[in-house]
Amino acid sequence: MKLKKLLILVLLVAGMILGGCQQDNKEPVTENNSSAQKAEESSEDGFQADDKVVTINGKVFSYEDLQFYQLMNKVDIELNRAVDEKNLQGVELEEKMAYWDEQSKYHDNFNVNLSKMLEQHTMYLLAREKGLDVESAEVAGTIEEFKAKVEQNEAASQLVSAYPEDAYKNRLNSYFTEKLLTQQIYETLKADVVKEKPNATDKEIAYDTAKSYEELYQSQVASLEIKINAAGHE
Numbered sequence: 001m002k003l004k005k006l007l008i009l010v011l012l013v014a015g016m017i018l019g020g021c022q023q024d025n026k027e028p029v030t031e032n033n034s035s036a037q038k039a040e041e042s043s044e045d046g047f048q049a050d051d052k053v054v055t056i057n058g059k060v061f062s063y064e065d066l067q068f069y070q071l072m073n074k075v076d077i078e079l080n081r082a083v084d085e086k087n088l089q090g091v092e093l094e095e096k097m098a099y100w101d102e103q104s105k106y107h108d109n110f111n112v113n114l115s116k117m118l119e120q121h122t123m124y125l126l127a128r129e130k131g132l133d134v135e136s137a138e139v140a141g142t143i144e145e146f147k148a149k150v151e152q153n154e155a156a157s158q159l160v161s162a163y164p165e166d167a168y169k170n171r172l173n174s175y176f177t178e179k180l181l182t183q184q185i186y187e188t189l190k191a192d193v194v195k196e197k198p199n200a201t202d203k204e205i206a207y208d209t210a211k212s213y214e215e216l217y218q219s220q221v222a223s224l225e226i227k228i229n230a231a232g233h234e
Contacts, residue, residue: 049164052229054114056121064164066110068171069117071163073107078156079149118226119217120178126220127181134180142176189213 047053047063054061081100088096106112150156160168190209197204 049167054118054229055225055227056118057125057225059121061117061121064167065171066113066117067163068167068175069120070107070113071159071168072175073113073116074104074159075150075156077103077107078153078159081155082153114228118221120182122221122224123182123185123217124178125224126216127185130185132181132184134177134184139173139176139180142180143172146172146176185216186213189216 049062049064049067051063052060053063053066077100081097084093084096084100107116150160186209189212190205193200193205193208193212197208200208
């Protein structure tokens with residue numbers, strides 16, 4: 001789902017907070033090997049894996065967390081691409097492939113990935129507040145299904161193999177727990193729309209549900225204590 005207002009919000013918040021952030025004090029490093037190693041470990045965005053990116057109600061998300069969300073979004077793109085390659089042809093296929101190429105590049109953007117991570121965790125917190133839960137067996141089943149799809153998709157497998165293996169495995173459970181609970185929020189909103197408009201088309205239902213979801217997100221995110229960090233980033 002594209003949440004344009006969400007991205008604008010994150011950019012505004014990031015701009016205000018990053019402007020007032022100061023770099024964490026760091027021990028001086030010796031020249032030669034130390035500085036060279038640090039440069040190699042830093043990302044193109046200027047972060048290292050364990051640098052803080054954002055803190056949401058006290059929970060710290062590192063740059064490695066952000067990279068994980070980017071990975072999962074890009075893997076989803078490749079899995080969706082594969083489905084379209086099987087089911088579409090001709091001009092429709094070309095248009096959809098171009099769309100997925102565009103989406104993949106879109107998720108190379110730091111702020112896009114930050115907004116996606118912020119949105120999912122925010123709605124997860126809302127689900128918890130509402131008393132929603134998901135069985136561990138459902139989470140495990142979803143993970144196994146996901147892994148099977150990745151193994152059968154070369155592009156997705158390459159993306160996963162480029163991410164640290166232990167960091168990948170350690171994040172799957174919490175990520176899919178968040179995702180499943182976020183989906184529960186969405187499905188609840190969708191059910192409300194269907195109840196209010198029983199004769200609405202699928203397109204109308206999708207539009208109204210997305211609108212309600214975004215409004216709910218904006219309300220929830222405003223109630224959280226969020227700090228965009230600039231550790232290790234100039």
